[in-house]
Amino acid sequence: MSTHAKRERLLLADLLEAAGPTAHTLCDDWTTRDLAAHVVMRERRADAAAGILFKPLAARRDRVQAEFTAKPYEELIQLIRTGPPRMSPYALKQVDEAANTVEFFVHAEDVRRASPDWTPREIDPVFADALWSRLEKAARLLGRNSPVGLVLRRPNGQTAVAHRGAPVVTATGEPGELTLFIFGRQDVARVDLDGEKDAIAKVREAQLGLPL
Numbered sequence: 001m002s003t004h005a006k007r008e009r010l011l012l013a014d015l016l017e018a019a020g021p022t023a024h025t026l027c028d029d030w031t032t033r034d035l036a037a038h039v040v041m042r043e044r045r046a047d048a049a050a051g052i053l054f055k056p057l058a059a060r061r062d063r064v065q066a067e068f069t070a071k072p073y074e075e076l077i078q079l080i081r082t083g084p085p086r087m088s089p090y091a092l093k094q095v096d097e098a099a100n101t102v103e104f105f106v107h108a109e110d111v112r113r114a115s116p117d118w119t120p121r122e123i124d125p126v127f128a129d130a131l132w133s134r135l136e137k138a139a140r141l142l143g144r145n146s147p148v149g150l151v152l153r154r155p156n157g158q159t160a161v162a163h164r165g166a167p168v169v170t171a172t173g174e175p176g177e178l179t180l181f182i183f184g185r186q187d188v189a190r191v192d193l194d195g196e197k198d199a200i201a202k203v204r205e206a207q208l209g210l211p212l
Helices: 004-019 032-044 046-052 055-069 073-082 093-112 125-142 175-182 197-205
Strands: 149-153 159-163 168-172 192-194
Touching (some): 004 032, 004 073, 004 093, 168 175, 192 197
Parallel strands (some): 149 168
Antiparallel strands (some): 149 159
């Protein structure tokens, strides 16, 4: 049975393959090759992937990621498609679903929305609810660096507090767009922002989210 993470994994692989190894992404100055290497490194070298969050290990992360970046692009795409090795925690369906659903969704949009002619993706209601469920659980962590109060709101009225404070900015949008917004892709996330003008400007420039 296909899971959200499995579907997003295959979509990401397809998008990376179609874009080629030198296309721009929304991940700072990363190309699609850099992004593919990051995804593979994260799943296959836990010792190096820890450097994503723990700065003392950043040098090892960079070294190992550079080794993956040097591999043939087609090999990286195939490693993403086939998934982690059997002994990896990510090989467990529950871990894969919990850790990779949002990871792959955001990175797929990092590829899609770097293109000047991108269009919004149709997201089915079940997946939208899955994204919202993860947002509710992680909103405080993802919004911890907001310089003002920040509330996430679905069009149906469901809300999640990402950061307590005043003044308050409310970001309203579909769960996929709110996910991109709170993960630091404010420039491309299609959300409506309500609040004081200065507060909105601060939220747009804030370092939201976590490294992916």
